[in-house]
Amino acid sequence: MKTGKAKLSPPVVFVIKFVCLFGLLYGFYLGYLSITSPGGHYVAFFDTHLNFIAWLRSLLIESSAAILNRLGYQTKTAADQMLVVGRNMVYVGYDCLGFGVMCFFTAFVFTYPGILKTKLYFWAIGLIAIQIINLARFVILSLYWRRSNSVYLSDHHTIFNLIVYIAIGVSLFFYIRYQDKLLLTHTKV
Numbered sequence: 001m002k003t004g005k006a007k008l009s010p011p012v013v014f015v016i017k018f019v020c021l022f023g024l025l026y027g028f029y030l031g032y033l034s035i036t037s038p039g040g041h042y043v044a045f046f047d048t049h050l051n052f053i054a055w056l057r058s059l060l061i062e063s064s065a066a067i068l069n070r071l072g073y074q075t076k077t078a079a080d081q082m083l084v085v086g087r088n089m090v091y092v093g094y095d096c097l098g099f100g101v102m103c104f105f106t107a108f109v110f111t112y113p114g115i116l117k118t119k120l121y122f123w124a125i126g127l128i129a130i131q132i133i134n135l136a137r138f139v140i141l142s143l144y145w146r147r148s149n150s151v152y153l154s155d156h157h158t159i160f161n162l163i164v165y166i167a168i169g170v171s172l173f174f175y176i177r178y179q180d181k182l183l184l185t186h187t188k189v
Contacts, residue, residue, distance in 0.1 A: 063135055075142075
């Protein structure tokens, strides 16, 4: 006897899981940002002791400065900015950290069917690659970006997102093929 329940197709289940996980991750980031930023729902303990958002910003600023120093430039850093003497100052806002891109990537990797060990490796390498691209952006912006000169390339956030999403798209194509091949191999055994 049929129960009358229609079973969802695997692609629909994947999309539902992906959207839910992305929403949870990005919602967590926004919520955490609100409790670690002075104002409305501020919680000093989290800001002082558990602020992973500030840690990432500091890591990106200090790493960019270290790269530029190795290239022979003099830099000065603060909590949310980096100055390259004789060049530019780069302000690293919350939207510069790549959390939206990282949430998208994480949600896709963990909701796509596959072997967990492969997911973990791919996820870690992908997050590192996203931040390496981000570092390259900060270095290039601090040396070459001029608001008045950049008629065609005025929005570096959009350019960064475009580059990262293309890189993610290409890597996910190969990731999907690899995971599907692994799953096929494991189901035949």
